[in-house]
């Protein structure tokens with residue numbers, strides 16, 4: 001029997017609502033709505049436009065229900081780490097964007113109490129200055145936690161608005177830095193030592209469980225029955241993307257390539273050795289209790305922010321044309337450190353890249369095509385280093401690299417990754433995150449069954465990836 005579910009997938013670049021038709025021999029995704037995700041800078045910093053996103057989600061869900069009145073459930077995933085503070089169901093201000101620069105004080109305050117090594121042993125997370133615990137520490141210093149009775153990560157916030165039920169989905173909660181890497185539960189001792197209010201943290205639920213059913217007003221607005229379930233999936237977008245890696249066998253690494261690139265392997269147990277801490281590898285929670293042992297190594301943000309800079313004069317740039325110009329660059333270009341923190345905040349990316357090159361005695365790119373080539377070479381170089389480190393730290397054999405997400409459409413980046421890693425790259429699906437979201441809720445609804453390997457086998461037959469062989473250049 002084939003039936004449909006609706007997936008809401010909010011990326012840092014864009015959001016979408018998709019219908020997913022799933023049966024024992026069917027997996028089909030139909031895009032229903034796509035909308036940009038444009039943050040807004042105001043007096044106190046950079047924020048997500050969360051109400052606009054939610055308005056688009058509701059409109060998308062209404063279209064989904066019009067197209068397919070008999071959907072079985074809805075599930076939401078989004079980018080990680082960001083949250084809203086709540087009191088009595090009311091949102092206390094717009095969520096900050098992780099690229100907002102306010103977290104430095106929070107990092108210092110946190111590390112003064114619990115040093116990086118101890119923190120890593122507890123939460124297994126890569127150090128990123130915007131991890132939720134540092135953002136909360138910054139809010140604590142500003143006194144803004146006092147009036148809050150809970151904290152909801154972005155998908156949990158949308159689930160709350162849809163159902164009235166406040167929960168913390170586990171895969172995304174693992175990016176807060178406040179979950180115990182070994183148990184997947186809130187780390188009460190750590191939270192207490194950091195002086196963070198425990199009341200803020202809702203009950204943790206696993207992907208595959210039900211959050212609740214639609215609030216009557218929401219059901220009326222989107223034209224759905226109030227009995228319609230909202231499911232928990234891997235609500236961290238990367239967790240859903242990893243579900244939909246079309247891998248056959250175990251010897252693979254993945255790169256979830258979008259605004260960020262998440263490069264790593266899937267494990268059964270976390271690796272929290274001193275070597276993995278020093279290499280800044282993260283152990284994020286995956287669906288079915290798996291561990292996503294990976295590294296966040298920057299991403300196509302470098303390219304999109306460069307394009308935004310060039311478009312400031314009003315010119316419209318076509319991305320595929322720009323990428324093919326970069327393919328034509330024959331002169332060697334600078335490989336820069338794509339993970340340098342100077343590239344995190346919004347701004348003039350070509351200028352920052354040029355500054356990096358000058359400081360490090362590398363040739364400064366001379367044209368847009370050279371900048372793009374330099375960005376893609378630098379990303380591929382970073383991927384290659386992360387893949388080798390993931391293999392060394394985890395002991396896992398890596399025969400093939402899957403690239404999923406929007407970046408899998410960038411044929412030049414895929415080829416450079418194959419060349420620099422010396423391994424075949426299998427590219428696609430583009431909408432891996434939405435597919436992973438669909439499959440996990442479809443499994444919860446009994447439309448498919450089996451392990452992640454069984455789900456991946458369905459993806460592999462439905463969305464055959466494009467293969468890039470290393471050219472040995």
Ligand code: ADP
Nearest residue numbers: 011012013014258259300304405406407409410
């Ligand atoms: P996120 O989920 O973080 O919002 P996506 O997975 O949607 O990101 O990927 C967005 C990225 O995909 C863009 O920054 C862009 O570089 C890349 N992309 C989108 N369309 C194309 C295309 N036609 N060719 C090459 N790259 C593309």
Ligand code: LRH
Nearest residue numbers: 079080081237238260296
């Ligand atoms: C990708 C992502 C990534 C996080 C970052 C904040 O969208 O969720 O996994 O590191 O956003």
